[in-house]
Amino acid sequence: xxxxxxxxxxxxxxxxxxxxxxxxxxxxxxxxxxxxxxxxxxxxxxxxxxxxxxxxxxxxxxxxxxxxxxxxxxxxxxxxxxxxxxxxxxxxxxxxxxxxxxxxxxxxxxxxxxxxxxxxxxxxxxxxxxxxxxxxxxxxxxxxxxxxxxxxxxxxxxxxxxxxxxxxxxxxxxxxxxxxxxxxxxxxxxxxxxxxxxxxxxxxxxxxxxxxxxxxxxxxxxxxxxxxxxxxxxxxxxxxxxxxxxxxxxxxxxxxxxxxx
Numbered sequence: 001x002x003x004x005x006x007x008x009x010x011x012x013x014x015x016x017x018x019x020x021x022x023x024x025x026x027x028x029x030x031x032x033x034x035x036x037x038x039x040x041x042x043x044x045x046x047x048x049x050x051x052x053x054x055x056x057x058x059x060x061x062x063x064x065x066x067x068x069x070x071x072x073x074x075x076x077x078x079x080x081x082x083x084x085x086x087x088x089x090x091x092x093x094x095x096x097x098x099x100x101x102x103x104x105x106x107x108x109x110x111x112x113x114x115x116x117x118x119x120x121x122x123x124x125x126x127x128x129x130x131x132x133x134x135x136x137x138x139x140x141x142x143x144x145x146x147x148x149x150x151x152x153x154x155x156x157x158x159x160x161x162x163x164x165x166x167x168x169x170x171x172x173x174x175x176x177x178x179x180x181x182x183x184x185x186x187x188x189x190x191x192x193x194x195x196x197x198x199x200x201x202x203x204x205x206x207x208x209x210x211x212x213x214x215x216x217x218x219x220x221x222x223x224x225x226x227x228x229x230x231x232x233x234x235x236x237x238x239x240x241x242x243x244x245x246x247x248x249x250x251x252x253x254x255x256x257x258x259x260x261x
Contacts, residue, residue: 007036008220036077106148
C-alpha cells in the first residue's frame with residue numbers, strides 16, 4: 001500500500017484558483033495520506049500576481065495550521081515554494097529561519113529577471129544548449145545552498161518542448177550528484193503533463209541517474225486547481241517502480257523520513 005503524499009499545492013494565497021479547503025477535500029477523495037501547501041514566494045523582486053506577498057507568510061502558515069482542526073482525517077503540511085536567486089542565499093536563509101514549516105521546495109523559475117515558464121518567446125532565437133547549461137547550473141547552486149528540502153520541477157527548462165542539440169545527460173548527472181552530496185530530495189512533478197511538454201519533470205529518461213545516486217524522491221502534482229490534486233499519480237508511481245525506486249520521502253518539521261512503496 002503506497003503512502004500517498006502531495007506536497008506541491010497552490011491555493012489563492014498565491015496563484016491557485018481555490019481556497020485551501022477545496023484542495024483538502026480533493027485530497028481526501030484522491031485517497032491521500034498527506035497534503036502539503038507550498039505557495040509561491042519570490043523574494044527580492046517586485047511582487048507578481050503569481051506570488052504570495054512575503055508579508056502574508058505568517059497569516060498563511062496560521063491559516064494552514066488551522067485547517068488541521070477541520071480535517072483531522074488527513075495530515076496537512078505547511079510548506080513554501082521559494083524561488084532561488086544566486087547571491088541571495090543568506091537573505092533567503094534569514095527569511096526562512098524560524099518559520100514553522102514542514103518543508104521548503106526550492107525552484108528555479110528565473111533566468112535573470114525573466115521567468116522560463118511564462119511563454120515560449122523566452123526561447124526564441126536563443127541557443128538552447130546554453131539555456132540548458134545555465135539553467136542546470138542555477139539549479140545545482142540552489143541544491144548546494146542547503147536552503148531547500150525538495151527541488152521542484154528540476155528541469156522546468158523543458159516546459160515548452162525546446163530540446164538541446166547535445167545530450168543533457170551530463171547535466172542530470174551533475175545535478176543528481178549534487179543532490180546526493182547535499183541530502184536533498186527531488187520531486188516527480190506531474191504537472192508537466194498539462195503543459196506543452198506533455199510529460200513529467202524530470203525527464204523520465206534520466207530517472208535512473210537519480211536512482212543510482214540514491215537521491216530521495218516524492219511525487220507532487222503542482223496543482224493550481226483542486227481537480228489536479230494527485231493527478232497522474234498512479235502513472236508516476238508505476239514509473240518509479242519500473243525505474244527501481246523502492247522508497248518515497250515524507251516530511252514533517254523539516255525532517256525527512258523514507259517510506260517503502
